[in-house]
Amino acid sequence: MLSLNCRTLFFETTLFFSLVHWALGIPTYQWPDPRSRYIDKVLYEDGPDLLVSGCTPRFNSTISAQWLRVMFHDMSTHNVDDGTGGLDASINFELERPQNIGEGQTQSLVDFMPFTTTFFGLADTIAFGAALAVLGCGGPVIPFRAGRIDATSAGPATVPQPQEDLATHIESFRRQGFNITEMISLVACGHTLGGIRHADFPLIVTDNDTDVALFDTTKNFDNVVVSQYLQNTSQDVLVVGPNVTTRSDFRIFSSDGNVTMRSFLNNETFFDTCANLIERMINTVPNGVTLTDPIDPLQYLVYQPLLSYQNGTLIMTTALRLINASDNPSRTITLFWADRRGSFCPSTGCSVQTTGTQFLTTNIYLSAKGYNATKYLFNATINASTSISKFWFEINENDGSQPVAVDNGGSGFSIAQDSVFIDSLRSKTVFTSTDIFLKVVVAVRGDSNATSVAMTTFDPTTPLFNPTPPFLPNITVMNLELDESNPPEGGFTFFSGAATQQVTTVNYTGSVVGGTTFNVNDFDLKSVTFDLEFE
Numbered sequence: 001m002l003s004l005n006c007r008t009l010f011f012e013t014t015l016f017f018s019l020v021h022w023a024l025g026i027p028t029y030q031w032p033d034p035r036s037r038y039i040d041k042v043l044y045e046d047g048p049d050l051l052v053s054g055c056t057p058r059f060n061s062t063i064s065a066q067w068l069r070v071m072f073h074d075m076s077t078h079n080v081d082d083g084t085g086g087l088d089a090s091i092n093f094e095l096e097r098p099q100n101i102g103e104g105q106t107q108s109l110v111d112f113m114p115f116t117t118t119f120f121g122l123a124d125t126i127a128f129g130a131a132l133a134v135l136g137c138g139g140p141v142i143p144f145r146a147g148r149i150d151a152t153s154a155g156p157a158t159v160p161q162p163q164e165d166l167a168t169h170i171e172s173f174r175r176q177g178f179n180i181t182e183m184i185s186l187v188a189c190g191h192t193l194g195g196i197r198h199a200d201f202p203l204i205v206t207d208n209d210t211d212v213a214l215f216d217t218t219k220n221f222d223n224v225v226v227s228q229y230l231q232n233t234s235q236d237v238l239v240v241g242p243n244v245t246t247r248s249d250f251r252i253f254s255s256d257g258n259v260t261m262r263s264f265l266n267n268e269t270f271f272d273t274c275a276n277l278i279e280r281m282i283n284t285v286p287n288g289v290t291l292t293d294p295i296d297p298l299q300y301l302v303y304q305p306l307l308s309y310q311n312g313t314l315i316m317t318t319a320l321r322l323i324n325a326s327d328n329p330s331r332t333i334t335l336f337w338a339d340r341r342g343s344f345c346p347s348t349g350c351s352v353q354t355t356g357t358q359f360l361t362t363n364i365y366l367s368a369k370g371y372n373a374t375k376y377l378f379n380a381t382i383n384a385s386t387s388i389s390k391f392w393f394e395i396n397e398n399d400g401s402q403p404v405a406v407d408n409g410g411s412g413f414s415i416a417q418d419s420v421f422i423d424s425l426r427s428k429t430v431f432t433s434t435d436i437f438l439k440v441v442v443a444v445r446g447d448s449n450a451t452s453v454a455m456t457t458f459d460p461t462t463p464l465f466n467p468t469p470p471f472l473p474n475i476t477v478m479n480l481e482l483d484e485s486n487p488p489e490g491g492f493t494f495f496s497g498a499a500t501q502q503v504t505t506v507n508y509t510g511s512v513v514g515g516t517t518f519n520v521n522d523f524d525l526k527s528v529t530f531d532l533e534f535e
């Protein structure tokens with residue numbers, strides 16, 4: 001295999017991959033693009049899906065119900081006439097309004113904040129949360145696009161309320177961009193989850209012994225709310241409550257002579273309509289905001305390489321993720337790399353075999369879309385003085401078929417620079433008697449005298465007790481200090497600074513001897529497994 005002419009191999013595999021990508025409609029990965037990698041992780045690996053994956057109960061309702069409602073309330077500031085408002089996280093500034101009362105509203109934002117960063121904000125997380133909410137309770141898959149922009153202040157107070165009359169609701173939904181049929185549909189799609197809380201709506205839920213009056217008898221995302229309405233067995237207090245004024249669901253559901261509701265007795269119609277309309281809802285954004293194409297999992301995801309200087313070597317860990325790989329225990333994947341300074345590796349590259357595989361099974365958004373994922377882990381020991389300029393992979397099924405290169409279209413995955421990097425093995429989670437924090441260690445090639453290192457951290461922490469919106473990230477710029485516990489070694493100098501465990505991404509920059517400055521942006525700090533250190 002290695003005796004093959006490289007150019008031929010690259011040509012053939014590039015062609016092969018183009019065809020495969022075309023056939024699967026799966027996106028290719030533009031290296032290094034840390035933002036796509038981060039978003040892929042939140043959607044398809046370690047995102048908020050775990051919180052709702054079993055239609056998880058909370059406060060006598062479900063987390064899904066709370067997430068779907070908060071999305072609607074955020075989005076309902078949209079005005080189709082002037083293009084203002086929409087899904088923009090302005091809800092962060094609107095929760096004190098009576099129309100936004102509700103046990104799950106603040107908690108939902110607390111759920112979402114930890115996944116946010118500069119390029120994937122609260123609005124994107126609320127939108128994705130709604131898609132997960134529906135899926136988690138057994139509903140349909142809703143495509144997700146990113147790119148929403150978080151508002152910095154409140155929008156208009158335009159959330160529909162039960163005591164308003166039908167004409168007001170029709171106008172309210174028109175302003176949000178939905179006609180009467182769509183209004184009926186959206187209320188049915190929303191009110192299949194959760195219910196109404198006595199404490200917040202005592203005039204609607206009049207029974208003092210009821211905490212939450214559920215809209216229907218099932219907690220799942222299904223059309224039972226529809227069939228019970230049509231069979232006159234509804235328990236939805238917005239349909240059958242004692243106070244006629246607040247029977248808004250009844251007025252809305254019956255506003256077209258029940259035509260739309262009857263069509264929803266067909267499960268498929270209900271699912272398709274809800275998926276389409278909730279998708280339109282989460283894509284309702286202010287004019288001037290452009291959303292990405294729907295995001296599918298990346299076919300070959302190359303994980304952020306992590307480096308550490310250790311005794312004359314650079315330890316580099318990374319991984320390659322395959323989507324829908326066939327079950328082949330004989331498959332081997334090799335990581336190759338090329339020198340950066342001088343020559344040590346053979347012309348075919350230094351190489352190392354995978355150290356293990358992980359089959360990723362738990363993400364409901366991945367599996368609902370019909371995908372599975374296998375992650376191949378690598379840990380390379382690289383000569384520190386010749387270092388590394390780029391790496392690539394070769395997949396061998398060992399079944400007689402041609403090995404396949406995953407090499408960024410032939411150019412390899414380049415390591416932009418090896419002079420300033422977060423040292424993943426020297427960085428620690430530090431436990432003191434009063435605190436837990438991350439000590440982030442940055443390695444700099446060269447002597448320390450002419451060097452300065454700075455870091456900007458994005459910390460979305462919300463208070464543990466009595467969290468009160470608006471929740472705004474703490475973006476901190478700091479200069480790192482020479483790290484006394486890591487004295488200079490092997491031509492490297494080590495700097496460190498503290499960050500909280502909640503920090504999602506960091507930017508860092510180091511200027512080295514000679515005045516050159518190296519920048520790394522959008523580094524995913526959550527992808528580092530910090531060793532523990534007790535002080």
Ligand code: HEM
Pocket residue numbers: 061062064065066068069072101102103104160161162169186187189190191193194195196197198200201248
């Ligand atoms: C005229 C339109 C609507 C009115 C008047 C209305 C009113 C209400 C009220 C009063 C509650 C009780 C909230 C609580 O006690 O915490 C509620 C719950 C809920 N609404 Fe609506 N709603 C409307 C439309 C929608 C739409 C379009 C959706 C989503 C597509 C939606 C989704 C939900 C969900 C999921 C809950 C349950 C929340 C939970 O259990 O925590 N609603 N709605």
Ligand SMILES: *[C@@H]1O[C@H](CO)[C@@H](O)[C@H](O)[C@H]1NC(C)=O
Pocket residue numbers: 058059060209210211212
């Ligand atoms: C659920 O409702 C019951 C009363 O119906 C109440 O006693 C209980 O505290 C509620 N649980 C939560 C978690 O709110």
Ligand SMILES: *[C@@H]1O[C@H](CO)[C@@H](O)[C@H](O)[C@H]1NC(C)=O
Pocket residue numbers: 179180181182
């Ligand atoms: C609402 O729009 C949908 C989709 O365009 C259409 O099928 C439906 O007839 C419309 N309903 C009304 C009442 O205009």
Ligand SMILES: *[C@@H]1O[C@H](CO)[C@@H](O)[C@H](O)[C@H]1NC(C)=O
Pocket residue numbers: 208
């Ligand atoms: C429910 O509680 C309210 C306020 O505490 C009280 O006024 C009302 O009489 C109670 N109703 C019943 C049926 O117990």
Ligand SMILES: *[C@@H]1O[C@H](CO)[C@@H](O)[C@H](O)[C@H]1NC(C)=O
Pocket residue numbers: 163203243244245246
């Ligand atoms: C019915 O609801 C309306 C609107 O909330 C309220 O003004 C009215 O007092 C309620 N009537 C009764 C009998 O509770």
Ligand SMILES: *[C@@H]1O[C@H](CO)[C@@H](O)[C@H](O)[C@H]1NC(C)=O
Pocket residue numbers: 229230231232254256257258
């Ligand atoms: C719609 O269905 C509800 C519930 O069965 C019923 O009460 C109502 O009279 C119906 N309205 C029309 C116009 O058919």
Ligand SMILES: *[C@@H]1O[C@H](CO)[C@@H](O)[C@H](O)[C@H]1NC(C)=O
Pocket residue numbers: 222223266267
């Ligand atoms: C519709 O869904 C309900 C609840 O999941 C189920 O009981 C029913 O059999 C389904 N009907 C059809 C026609 O699929």
Ligand SMILES: *[C@@H]1O[C@H](CO)[C@@H](O)[C@H](O)[C@H]1NC(C)=O
Pocket residue numbers: 311312
């Ligand atoms: C560092 O490497 C040298 C030679 O490769 C070895 O003799 C030495 O024990 C290593 N030191 C540590 C601390 O691993």
Ligand SMILES: *[C@@H]1O[C@H](CO)[C@@H](O)[C@H](O)[C@H]1NC(C)=O
Pocket residue numbers: 324325326327359371372373
């Ligand atoms: C992953 O998906 C592929 C393609 O559908 C399938 O052949 C394979 O068996 C799946 N792997 C597992 C472990 O389910």
Ligand SMILES: *[C@@H]1O[C@H](CO)[C@@H](O)[C@H](O)[C@H]1NC(C)=O
Pocket residue numbers: 315317379425
């Ligand atoms: C990679 O190898 C180094 C050196 O053997 C080791 O210290 C480190 O823990 C390994 N990292 C992983 C993630 O396996």
Ligand SMILES: *[C@@H]1O[C@H](CO)[C@@H](O)[C@H](O)[C@H]1NC(C)=O
Pocket residue numbers: 447449
């Ligand atoms: C760095 O600065 C220290 C103190 O100013 C000095 O002793 C040392 O020689 C310098 N190192 C180099 C390599 O210039």
Ligand SMILES: *[C@@H]1O[C@H](CO)[C@@H](O)[C@H](O)[C@H]1NC(C)=O
Pocket residue numbers: 118456457458475505506507521522
């Ligand atoms: C990192 O740099 C990028 C590009 O300049 C910027 O958009 C982003 O906001 C920065 N991140 C932080 C945490 O400051």
Ligand SMILES: *[C@@H]1O[C@H](CO)[C@@H](O)[C@H](O)[C@H]1NC(C)=O
Pocket residue numbers: 459474475476498499500
């Ligand atoms: C923001 O983070 C910095 C660094 O961790 C900390 O010193 C500061 O107190 C934080 N500010 C707020 C408002 O939490």
